[in-house]
Amino acid sequence: MTRPDPADPLPSERLSSPPDVLELSSAPADEAVQAAVPSVPPAPPARKRTWPLALVLFLLTCFSTFWSGAFTNSRLDLTPWIDWGVADLVMLAVSRWDMGLEYMLAIMGILLAHEMGHFVTARWYRIPASLPYFIPMPLSPFGTMGAVILMHGRQADRKQLFDVGLAGPLAGLLVCLPVLYVGIGRAVPDPQPVIEFHQPLLMQGLVAWLRPELSGKTLVMSPLLMAGWLGLLITGLNMLPVSQLDGGHVCYALLGRRAHLVARALFVAAVTFMFLTGRYTWLLLMLLILLIGLRHPPTRDDTVPLGWVRAAVGWLSLLIPVVCFNPLGITVHGF
Numbered sequence: 001m002t003r004p005d006p007a008d009p010l011p012s013e014r015l016s017s018p019p020d021v022l023e024l025s026s027a028p029a030d031e032a033v034q035a036a037v038p039s040v041p042p043a044p045p046a047r048k049r050t051w052p053l054a055l056v057l058f059l060l061t062c063f064s065t066f067w068s069g070a071f072t073n074s075r076l077d078l079t080p081w082i083d084w085g086v087a088d089l090v091m092l093a094v095s096r097w098d099m100g101l102e103y104m105l106a107i108m109g110i111l112l113a114h115e116m117g118h119f120v121t122a123r124w125y126r127i128p129a130s131l132p133y134f135i136p137m138p139l140s141p142f143g144t145m146g147a148v149i150l151m152h153g154r155q156a157d158r159k160q161l162f163d164v165g166l167a168g169p170l171a172g173l174l175v176c177l178p179v180l181y182v183g184i185g186r187a188v189p190d191p192q193p194v195i196e197f198h199q200p201l202l203m204q205g206l207v208a209w210l211r212p213e214l215s216g217k218t219l220v221m222s223p224l225l226m227a228g229w230l231g232l233l234i235t236g237l238n239m240l241p242v243s244q245l246d247g248g249h250v251c252y253a254l255l256g257r258r259a260h261l262v263a264r265a266l267f268v269a270a271v272t273f274m275f276l277t278g279r280y281t282w283l284l285l286m287l288l289i290l291l292i293g294l295r296h297p298p299t300r301d302d303t304v305p306l307g308w309v310r311a312a313v314g315w316l317s318l319l320i321p322v323v324c325f326n327p328l329g330i331t332v333h334g335f
Helices: 011-016 029-035 051-070 086-095 097-124 158-185 201-210 223-238 246-277 280-292 308-317 320-324
Strands: 002-004 133-137 143-151 195-197 330-332
Touching: 051 086, 051 097, 051 133, 051 143, 086 097, 097 143, 097 158, 097 223, 158 201, 158 223, 158 246, 158 308, 201 223, 201 320, 223 320, 246 280, 246 308
Parallel strands: 002 143
Antiparallel strands: 133 143, 195 330
């Protein structure tokens, strides 16, 4: 996921400030031509990479995902942890170190590929961008809330923003799909599921193709299956055509300011769905999107053409949320 740099001006400031035009009363012909061109303010110096913070967050997220992976399918998710001593929990996690390590490597590989897709593409275009900041989420089934990079978005034109926005999800899927493939190959049905992880369309299709005998059944969430499921969820959420999510970048590159209408319509539909179905687990995400803002700020140059290849890939990529994201999320049975 890419986020704008806090130093970037607000969209209203960028639209209301007229370009500076140099006026010279007497100048040679070549200088007169240059004077008629709006002056571009110098780009702010690239922010120093705070690699120590990025490294600490990376290590903390490795630990939290290892811990969550060790308890994957342990049937302890709903057990009050107050009944367990710290030493008991540590010993149990150590005894399941192979599950913790497998999940940690899988989910961190997916997230790292996603964020490095953004980072490498941004650096290719010489757009200042931070290293990935991973977000640990201890005491949760997932161990992480994903990762984010900070980018000077105003220094990217329309085509560059499109490439940076789409590179992350595509790179993440390149790692996620093999993980999911192996996870489905090892999968077994869960006859009495306590927590049901609703499968997105892409996962349902893979299960029907690879293991047709498991089609339509609730599966035991092994570490690799959990990592693949979460990888699809993160990719699908990021590709929603809203705000400054990756899908928001792609949609703005395709539609310009008309993308704001798409974002508003989708947000209203999501809020309606949440209240009609009682899936209030998405409330935090809704508030976060409102905090960022539904509107996408203009790029450095919105007139740069995408070309038919990027346009075709962009429209197809908007199907990623449809096949990778299941709005039902997780259902806890018996509560």
